[in-house]
Amino acid sequence: MVAEAEEIEIRGEAKREIDYMELLRKDRLPHILCEGCGIGTIINSLAKALAEMSIAGEIDLDKVVLVSGIGCSSRVPGYFNLDSLHTTHGRPLAFATGIKLANPELKVIVITGDGDNISIGGNHFLHACRRNMDIVTICANNYNYGMTGGQHSPTTPKGAKTTTTPRGNVEPAIDACKVAAASGANYVVRLTVLVPDEIKKAIKKALRKEGFSYIEVVTQCPTAYGRRNKMRTAIKMLEYFRENTITISKAKELEEAGEDISGKIIVGEYVDRDRPGFLRLLGLIKEEKVKEKKEVIEVEEIEVDKEKVEKVIKKLMKPKARYLIEEGKAEDLEKIIKEEDKK
Numbered sequence: 208m209v210a211e212a213e214e215i216e217i218r219g220e221a222k223r224e225i226d227y228m229e230l231l232r233k234d235r236l237p238h239i240l241c242e243g244c245g246i247g248t249i250i251n252s253l254a255k256a257l258a259e260m261s262i263a264g265e266i267d268l269d270k271v272v273l274v275s276g277i278g279c280s281s282r283v284p285g286y287f288n289l290d291s292l293h294t295t296h297g298r299p300l301a302f303a304t305g306i307k308l309a310n311p312e313l314k315v316i317v318i319t320g321d322g323d324n325i326s327i328g329g330n331h332f333l334h335a336c337r338r339n340m341d342i343v344t345i346c347a348n349n350y351n352y353g354m355t356g357g358q359h360s361p362t363t364p365k366g367a368k369t370t371t372t373p374r375g376n377v378e379p380a381i382d383a384c385k386v387a388a389a390s391g392a393n394y395v396v397r398l399t400v401l402v403p404d405e406i407k408k409a410i411k412k413a414l415r416k417e418g419f420s421y422i423e424v425v426t427q428c429p430t431a432y433g434r435r436n437k438m439r440t441a442i443k444m445l446e447y448f449r450e451n452t453i454t455i456s457k458a459k460e461l462e463e464a465g466e467d468i469s470g471k472i473i474v475g476e477y478v479d480r481d482r483p484g485f486l487r488l489l490g491l492i493k494e495e496k497v498k499e500k501k502e503v504i505e506v507e508e509i510e511v512d513k514e515k516v517e518k519v520i521k522k523l524m525k526p527k528a529r530y531l532i533e534e535g536k537a538e539d540l541e542k543i544i545k546e547e548d549k550k
């Protein structure tokens with residue numbers, strides 16, 4: 208997690224040195240993460256992404272809110288010098304939705320875990336994707352409930368040993384990226400901690416986009432998961448990631464060739480589209496509001512002949528007219544009204 212000041216390049220120009228450690232709360236050190244935990248890499252990538260966007264004037268750090276649930280991964284916001292909310296297990300997306308709706312100007316980033324987001328929080332996840340809620344979600348997928356000692360989660364691979372699957376997990380794992388893409392999220396990407404720079408880029412990309420972004424980072428938990436699966440150290444887990452990671456296109460190719468890719472970590476962008484986000488659908492963002500205003504003005508300009516309208520209503524209220532409407536005989540009614548008008 209320790210990072211040093213560095214010179215960064217923004218749109219081809221070298222900008223002033225930034226110590227992205229400035230973004231972190233040193234008063235909270237030492238942190239609670241185990242030695243070799245991959246969550247530090249996610250902190251690092253997030254801090255760099257935010258620092259670079261801030262320098263480039265793309266983001267106002269005073270308008271960034273980090274929201275998390277409960278778990279090792281959910282402790283991340285507590286280490287940032289930013290407004291943050293550490294909520295209840297499985298509910299960060301519900302809180303984040305409320306924050307974004309209350310103040311659409313804020314950039315809301317959810318930091319969550321596979322248990323928090325896909326197990327207890329699965330329902331919120333599904334609907335945030337469906338609404339295309341304007342939130343960036345970063346999920347640290349370490350294949351288990353790290354904080355509570357290593358129970359299996361919905362992403363635990365088949366056959367993996369955890370405290371609740373001591374003889375090997377028999378359940379098939381969920382592919383949260385496929386779920387997010389199918390449910391309506393605008394941007395869905397899976398990466399591993401092996402590529403921190405790609406994680407940073409994905410976060411920056413997601414922060415520039417409208418709608419729901421889901422960034423899943425496959426990360427090591429040597430303490431609770433690795434040691435039960437013959438990967439006692441972070442290095443062993445990283446080696447496992449390296450040997451088992453394939454891209455989406457490679458996965459497709461292998462699948463078409465009839466090969467078994469179940470056990471593989473399939474990385475890449477699952478979806479990158481620009482459907483309207485929830486705030487746009489609600490008319491809560493500027494451009495939409497202007498359009499809406501114009502439409503209202505047009506409606507107000509329509510001249511209404513009150514007398515004529517009252518006359519029509521009176522006619523429609525007559526028992527015969529009501530009978531014809533109920534019977535679906537609108538054409539007959541129209542004829543009668545026209546004849547009456549001629550008189």
Ligand SMILES: Cc1ncc(C[n+]2csc(CCOP(=O)(O)OP(=O)(O)O)c2C)c(N)n1
Nearest residue numbers: 277278279280296320321322323352353354
């Ligand atoms: C309502 C509720 N149920 C259960 C718990 C216990 N609990 C705390 S963290 C956790 C699992 C965390 O797993 P994950 O989200 O994958 O985070 P990780 O620790 O692996 O990063 C559970 C079950 C809780 N705090 N609240």
Ligand code: SF4
Nearest residue numbers: 240241244279353428
């Ligand atoms: S238990 Fe696992 S996820 Fe939690 S801090 Fe330790 S290594 Fe990281």
Ligand SMILES: [Mg+2]
Nearest residue numbers: 320321351353
């Ligand atoms: Mg987990």
